[in-house]
Amino acid sequence: MRPILAAACLRQKSVAQKQTAAMLEALKALAAEGIEAIVLKGGILSHLAYPEPGLRPMEDIDLLVAPDSLSAARNTLLSLGYSAPPENTRYDRLSHHLPVACRSDSGETIAIELHREIFTPILNCPGNFSNLERPFASFPIQGYPVAHLGEKRLLWMQYRGLRKLAEPLKKLHLVDLALLAERLPDHWQGQALRTCYPDLWSALLALDRYIPLSPRTRQYLGLPPRQTADSDLPGDDYCGWPRGSRWLETVWPNRWWAEFFYGLGPHPSRWQIQRNHWSLFASQGYRRLHLGPVASHAFFARRTDPASPPVRPLPSPPIESLLVTCIYDGLSGTRFGGRLNRGESYRQSLATIARASALPILCFVPLADISLNEEFFAGRQHQITWVPIEITDLPHSDEIQRIKAEYPENYSSFEWQQRCVEIMWGKFYMLREALRRFPGAQNLFWVDAGLANVNVISTNYTTAEALAAGDLHRVDAAFCPELYTRMQEKAGHRILALKSTDPHQRGIPEHYLQRPYQDATGIVAGLFGGNRNAVETLCQLFEQKCLAILADNKLYFEESILTGLLADHPELFTTFTFDSWYHEGWSYYNPNEVNFSQFFDQMLRTPPPANRLLFPWNH
DSSP states (O other): OHHHHHHHHHHHHHHHHHHHHHHHHHHHHHHHTTOOEEEETHHHHHHHTSSSGGGSOOSSEEEEEOGGGHHHHHHHHHHTTOBOOOOOSHHHHHSSBOSOEEEEETTEEEEEEEESSSSOGGGOOOOSTTTSOSSOEEEEETTEEEEEOOHHHHHHHHHHTTTTSSSOBOHHHHHHHHHHHHTHHHHOOTTHHHHHOHHHHHHHHHHHHHSOOOHHHHHHHTOOOOOSOOSOOOOSOBOOSSOTTOHHHHHSOOHHHHHHHSOOOSSOOHHHHHHHHHHHHHHHHHHTTOOOHHHHHHHHHHHTOTTSOOOOOOOOOOEEEEEEEEOOOSOTTSSSOOOSSOHHHHHHHHHHHHHHHOOOEEEEEOGGGHHHHHHHHTTSOOOEEEEEOOGGGSTTHHHHHHHHHHOGGGSOSHHHHTOOHHHHHHHHHHHHHHHHHOTTEEEEEEEOTTOOOTTTSOGGGSOHHHHHTTOTTOOGGGGSHHHHHHHHHHHTTSEEEEEESSOSSOOOOGGGOSSOOSSSOEEEEEEEEEEHHHHHHHHHHHHHHHHHHHHTTOOOOHHHHHHHHHHHOGGGEEEEEESBSOOTTSTTOOTTSOBTTHHHHHHHTOOOOSSOOOOGGGO
């Protein structure tokens, strides 16, 4: 046996040398043509994580280039002697890479795959040059700087890429993850992995029982004590759907498989295993029908929300109320749209809400902003859990951007430039995530992060000193714990929503409705919510409207869609109606109109102010 292994090792070492030389040759040739490329999977792993490249066999070299550079990149490979077939069939064009390019080198076949996306569309996890974090990481191979995704994202994407089902899970893949995990303590701060990628953390917990991690890595990851024996470890390589004659393992995967593959917590229930197993089979099987971008994406959003993988709920005691929000900045002037320089204002406002309410808050932010937010809130009173998610990972982002690009005349006005559709619609995705992560939360309320602002909250809830100091967010009295108690009471088993008699956004066209509008009011989406069952129903109904709207190649503001839902399902809502945004502090204040801030007056039973406190700039 040892001579056989020695011979195989020598042969693989020779193959690896040829593959490395070919990879560097291709990268240099692409760079000479001005084509940016990064190395994926084994091509970088074999050098980055393994003692020597020959220890990590690979069938081909995977290079990611920009979609509009694919044709030029293919021509470059042709000039290097590769046979690179063009995309001839419908299935070629739907694939995430071009047909494999090959050439012979001293009896060995060298294969290169040019990717337009990192993953197959079946996974519905977009990853291309338009949405990857920059600058790319670099690792020197034979003195040449090779661009790659970076170790943190590489670990996540190696794990995410295992969910192809039609291809086997090779034990080599487990070694990849174990070796990358061993590098974590040198490249991550704290236990950020568990916060950013909870299912990956659970998968590493299962992996540790099969390939023991070092004590240093286990301590870094915060893994619980290792079990000394486990009879439910993986067996043979997983062979996709179905597993031939092994129907029982296909229908009911073993516990270790469920914990690793789906990122479930230790000792998941039979229901958890079955739910994750069958939802993934169903969604990916449906995706293979290639029903087109709207239909397939809509199915995913409806069934499994694959923009993020299945998430293990955070263990938590019963929570009376949970607040959900998000902070995204730097979108002004981009293809997504958004207001300019709101990040600092939103953090100041959220600090007031967190401090005054003393409630747990789930806040969604881009991964790159977590450290900034943690630094801002260090030493401040809060119960905020930061959840990383990118704009491009929110449901329907691809379709939203396609529609905006194809119909610019409809979505280029100032109001569309100031609002991000992914975030507006994403509020309901975030609420669904909150329902999953906090099963003990009885009531959930969406609160815009910037709501604690004296421009919309009456000066009755601040002080003259705060106004003189320019502290526009010091409105703690409006967001005290009693507010949410009274909101729960008013909502009952319905959704509590605020609506305006002069809305910024009218409701969606009536052909999307089952019932006509009864009046011209419109819901505002900065504060709404209620009982968890009502919130779940609202999210489902909102998603149905989004699917119908996308099918018509249309986009509408979330407030317009909510107004349509109010018309269709008045029994689901309890509402408060106001006429104006101008409260006592404004010179435009009209005592004969109900203003937005009077909702807080009603909830908190606040008496009318003895003296109006005007803004200093009104004097």
